[in-house]
Amino acid sequence: MYELFEAVWNSDEKTVLRQLIDVLNTSGKRYFLRNQILQTFADYCQQSQKPAYFYHSSSLGKLIHYTHEIIMEDEYSWFVVRPRIASQEVWQCKADFTSFEQMTPQALLDVSDRLVNRHQDRILEIDLHPFYEGSPRIDDPRNIGQGLAFLNRYLSSQLLTEPQHWLELLYLALHKINYEGIELLIGDRIPSGIQLAKQIKLALKFLSQQPPEEPYEKFRSRFQQLGFEPGWGNTAARVRETLELFERLIYSPEPAILETFVARVPAVFRVVLISIHGWVAQEDVLGRDETLGQVIYVLEQARSLENKLREEIKLAGLEFLGIKPHVIILTRLIPNCEGTFCNLRLEKVEGTQNAWILRVPFGEFNPEITNNWISKFDIWPYLETFAADAQRELLAEFQGKPNLIVGNYSDGNLVAFLLSHSLKVTQCNIAHSLEKPKHLFSNLYWQDLEDKYHFSAQFTADLISMNAADFIITSSYQEIVGTPDTIGQYESYKWFTMPQLYHVVDGIDLFSPKFNFVPPGVNENIFFPYSQKSDRDPELSKQVRELLFSSEDPQIFGRLDNLHKRPIFAIATFTPIKNLTGLVECFGKSQALQEHCNLILLASKLYPHEAINPEEAGEIQKLHDIINEYHLQGKIRWLGMRLPSRNLGEAYRVIADCQGIYVQFARFESFGRCILEAMISGLPTFATQFGASLEIIENQEDGFNINPTDLEGTANKILEFLEECDTHPQHWQEVSEWMTQRIHNRYNWHSHTNQLLLLTKIFSFWNFIAPENNEARDRYMETLFHLIYKPRAEKILEKHMGG
Known part of the structure; x- marks a missing residue:
């Protein structure tokens, strides 16, 4: 952007910029957003009879089109410029237009605080950048949201450059897979990755002598003697295909081979889908108005997941062991449920064999509040105790730990963080929508809105959960980084101020492979073409x-x-x-x-x-x-x-x-x-x-x-x-x-579920081989939870108890 500013400064366009700033100043406002800036510039060009190219193609025209915010001070004008998707810069221009200079986000946040007369010299700064340093990250903004493809390419290249090291890591990752203590895939007879590669050749020779449709159970004993446990397939042909894929992965690793092999690994059996405030029930209850879409999403996702897991278990040859998928939608039990089933502890999800809605009540505190439905804006004080109670209930229902915990919306994602952190389980976040970008200036004026919306708790919860999550799935690319003209929902957390509470100077790495675009489906049994x-x-x-x-x-x-x-x-x-x-x-x-x-x-x-x-x-x-x-x-x-x-x-x-x-x-x-x-x-x-x-x-x-x-x-x-x-x-x-x-x-839900399970397996493996940053990151998130989130939530509870 320096060249663009310099081009304006070194031409007659500098005079036009000065006049444009004067026009903005006459409005009496000090804070301007992109639409108003563009409209003011268009009006100026028309009144000054500038040619059409000037608005679009001049250096000043380009600068104005890249500008998303302007803040006026007595001595300076501040420009927030977005030259490309997911990249924002801060520039300061002297009021007399003698100089311009690029500034830090911290400087802009101080200016924003002064704008609302809530500046203080020393304020907590939250910076998540160190936890992403040194980690593989996407380079091209067009590939943001394609973390799975990126990690597949990255891991394949690592297998190629350091084959012995990565073969041992693959061996260790596969060796630890089990179900309730039952070893799967690799047994103790294979002590290392090198030995695994040798045993694969012997296993393939043995399988070539078996009829393709021979059931796994009939050659299980011989296969175990070679060091291989159940999970490779349900027939001789399927087991052979899976082992051939693995052998190809060892000797000629390619992203497509890695993805195909990982899809076959039976590593996910129990899944928790969390939807806290959604009034989750069936029989066309399906949430309140504000949560209807979320509840439908979770119910359809649960059905699709249970069906897909059942198929995976069958193809892996694990049915004979009595292994079944178990999916739980975790929500809150609401005693005063207005004639619905929201006061029922356990309810089977229609159209499934083993997917359930598990409802856990909030701790009583004030029963006049906790026995009733609670708005998403008021739910924050009850989530920590809910997570602890839910953990006991989940472990009892599963008779073990889940393999994946999926949060939905800000409150569900915070509970997912608490459960995943405690149980050491892979965490996935789904936001559906984030309140911060929906409510204009909600962070800047949070104190004025606190009694109604409690944004201080919510935005802090968002920061914690989105950074703690192993991966995040979004329904669209724009949800992450918007469009060339608009800032994305997650991008709005890159930097922002909560005056007199904290400054976020780097809140999320948008180029992290944790972001994945996995759109939902639609129930085609209900919604299908009129022509059918x-x-x-x-x-x-x-x-x-x-x-x-x-x-x-x-x-x-x-x-x-x-x-x-x-x-x-x-x-x-x-x-x-x-x-x-x-x-x-x-x-x-x-x-x-x-x-x-x-x-x-x-x-x-x-x-x-x-x-x-x-x-x-x-x-x-x-x-x-x-x-x-x-x-x-x-x-x-x-x-x-x-x-x-x-x-x-x-x-x-x-x-x-x-x-x-x-x-x-x-x-x-x-x-x-x-x-x-x-x-x-x-x-x-x-x-x-x-x-x-x-x-x-x-x-x-x-x-x-x-x-x-x-x-x-x-x-x-x-x-x-x-x-x-x-x-x-x-x-x-x-x-x-x-x-x-x-x-x-x-x-469609079939594609969604395939991607979700692939992501779970890839990120579980990624966390297994690169856990160092995660531990430090989680400690930081825990600190934010206890030192910022909990005090904010306790203030809401005080209000509820007083009511």
């Missing part, structure tokens, strides 16, 4: 059609005047971020859209008095007001209810029968389960450009990505599509089929 007529229930279809278009119910608002219009379908909860009111306003402002379409909304509530908080009540009332303001009666239908999953799947298909469309209008969407459901059902889907939908739809012409802040532009984009469909009827069908195939091929 033979799989649809005609009676259910009729019921859902009537519900969507015509039947009367106290929880349905609106009758449609013209049922022949194309339906626009939307599903959302009532939060400002989900922005259902924005969609209705967009529809209300466009007469052309109203002439072409009906708007059908599926939300969980209909009236403000049904809301669980003032924010939700305000959004519901706002939607009613917009309907009245734009006189949308007869053009809109609003179902204030939650449909059972089976009915929901049919609802998408009924809309597709009418050649309708789906619109997701969120201001930001970290992933968007409903986008997957709509697309795989065959609905052409328009979704927000802010978040993961850019990757889900991956529409190069930007035809289906919408800007929810541009109501007119969104309406025009939808109208362009509808007019194309009217002119060329096959266009709707072509888009429908493309979207269905996109989800079917890329977003």
Whole structure:
């Protein structure tokens, strides 16, 4: 960036920059974000009649486009510049424009504290950089999130350059694999890696003389004499394939061979999936509004994992030993459960043989609080005792330790850290969404927001768990590092201030192979294309059609005047971020859209008095007001209810029968389960450009990505599509089929589960061969937990006990 600043300083563009800073100063503000900076620059260029190239291609134009923040002080202007994804720099310019200088993040954090009048000379600095020094890391930002592929290449190259050393490590790693004390893969008769390589040749010679389909049990005794225990395969052919893979790995290591071999290693039998605050139950309970997606994710993941583990155990030849997979969804038991099963200690996951929901109660403290559902913002004081109680329950249920612990959301990830640290088990984090980037300036003004959100505990918990995790899986690339124009959710933790509490000067290494992009799937038994007529229930279809278009119910608002219009379908909860009111306003402002379409909304509530908080009540009332303001009666239908999953799947298909469309209008969407459901059902889907939908739809012409802040532009984009469909009827069908195939091929639970288990095995091996940094890192995380997190959580508990 130095060259770019120098180019501006050494040209007439320096004068333009000075004038631009003066314009910003006249606003009376001192803190400016990228959108406002770009808009101010665009307005300046227009008013000054600058040529078009100046805005885009001049040195100053490039500098402004790279700038994400500007902070004004009396003597300096501070620029936070992002020249490329995952790379931010701080530059300071003198107010008289005599000089510029690159500065440290620490300097910027001091400036930020002064901005809100909360600066102090000495403050705790959190720096995680030393724990990533010396570790292999990804070089190219485009490969961030592909840690598995990176480690496969790295380990293969190590096997090639130091074959004897790595052969011994492989031997030790395989030799320690067991199930409840039963040796697997390699027995004590093989004392070293060198001997293992020799024994493989003898074993392959023996196997070549066996019928390919010969069951493992029939030659087990002879195989054990050669030093090999169960786990290589269920037939002579399968065992031979696995040993041949291992031999190839020893003598000609390649990433693809390593991955294929590791996939066959039976090293995972027991898995814990943690979802603490989610109101986790089945029978279409599936969480509260704020946790619905998370609960569905965990339940479907559990089913897929148990099924995959069962398949792996069978192919490894371990069924005859009575080995079975065991998957537990760990959540909290809620005594006052409003007629659900959330007060049941143990509940079997439907569609599985040995996957269970295990509910552990919070310690009592104040039963008026702990006996009820607790918001994700208030849950922090109860997690440490929950983790200790849950550990005892898990060990009793498993009759041993798990092989993998997966946290979900900030609270579940913290519990995963506590359990993994105590049990010495591989930890995986899944954030789904992080609150810090969702709430603008939430770290800077944390003290003002503390009573409501308790961000000090949450952001500290995030720092601890994301750095302690052995690996992190995300649903999208942008979740980690955003886009060229936006900062990623994890990237927002790279540096930030919590004024008068601490400064984070390096919070996470975005280039660490621990980050892995592993998108979830969709339940294709429930959500499948509308064109699969033979799989649809005609009676259910009729019921859902009537519900969507015509039947009367106290929880349905609106009758449609013209049922022949194309339906626009939307599903959302009532939060400002989900922005259902924005969609209705967009529809209300466009007469052309109203002439072409009906708007059908599926939300969980209909009236403000049904809301669980003032924010939700305000959004519901706002939607009613917009309907009245734009006189949308007869053009809109609003179902204030939650449909059972089976009915929901049919609802998408009924809309597709009418050649309708789906619109997701969120201001930001970290992933968007409903986008997957709509697309795989065959609905052409328009979704927000802010978040993961850019990757889900991956529409190069930007035809289906919408800007929810541009109501007119969104309406025009939808109208362009509808007019194309009217002119060329096959266009709707072509888009429908493309979207269905996109989800079917890329977003499926089979692929997700394969990747999750591969990651578990690779990172377990990685931790086995390189444990030094992990121990130091975990000590640091433990310090943050006890010295920062616990005191913050105790303050919340004091408030709860006082209430």
